[in-house]
Amino acid sequence: MDILGSDWLNLTVRWIHITVGIAWIGSSFLFNWMDSHLRPPETARKGVAGELWMVHGGGFYQLEKYMVAPDRLPPTLHWFKWEAYTTWISGMCLLALVYFLGASTYLLKPDSVLSPAEGVAIAMIALAVGWIVYDTLCRLLEGKSDLVLAALVSLWMLFAAWGFSQIFSGRAAFIMVGAMIGTIMAGNVFLVIIPNQKLSVASLLAGEEPDPAQGRRGKQRSLHNNYLTLPVLFTMISNHYPVAFSGASNWLVLAAIAAVGVFVRHFFNLKNKGRLHLWMLPTAAAAMIALAFLSSPRPPAPPAGLAAGSAEAAPVVPFDRVARIIDQRCVACHSADPTWEGIDMAPKGMAFDTAEQIASHARAIHSLSVATDAMPLGNVTGMTPEERAILGAWIEAGAEIE
Structure with missing residues (x-):
């Protein structure tokens, strides 16, 4: 597939993924909010655990929640599941398009001993194992301490983040953690929440009393999904921020941001219950x-062999030396006429064909190639630490081209 077709496919799948993801997370937030705001009904009714009045769009809504299930099944019952399924399916398609088909560039580290096929196989197995471990912990600790379960699941995810950082590139490690969380969330819906709801419906149709444990089990997994939403949202946007994923301890950075996300979600869950x-x-x-x-x-060490001014001045770097590095390491892609196979246009419109263009993108060069090693992508052109330091010194001195 040519690059134009590939880009349009990527864009379309990404748009679908974001759209259905908003629908899924939005419904998750709404249902947890409604659960938190239920109040005892003004008139006691059999099986009704609470009611909620809402106003929206010029009308009033009355919601009732049954502790287990109503006495009879209503003629129309709305299910919330396809938002989760389509989010996971589109996410996996996007993972395959970007990270699996481009495994040598996006998935694996530049010095990886793994082949692209081996890297993809490890990634797929890891996603399955992630769900199995999580689900096993939930079943073993069912009805026991939720705090212990949360601690064990957190440790498992921390171990997964560390493991991914050892095998995959920093960018891919963050995405793989997000894919594992997304798989767990979708698995909760597909394998636990919906099946238990179907059992309750089957019991009602058979004229039997549904098992309350089925509802409790589904509620627990739904709450887990609620707390995982902000961490998974961060991983979805993390590929735009090399400052987060390019360091040696990127797995700790990811763990810390995820913890902040869970903490913020907990604030809102408590607030919804009236505990501010x-x-x-x-x-x-x-x-x-x-x-x-x-x-x-940390800023790179000043390159050796460069003249220095005052103690406060940055080393003086001749622009022709900078131009040679850019030409050798970057221009194959970042040009009006790229020569790198599969690249038809300069990524993000950044072309380095002239001195003025290089200077105008100095800030981006510093962010992506000096402060971090995000570019060249996968370091496919072999930019050295010394060359990054030279670029950094030139930029810090004012990015002069004269």
């Missing part, structure tokens, strides 16, 4: 600020 803890949001903000300082990459 205002200190939680400033604490989350402070944690992100601290993480930004702690994880910020």
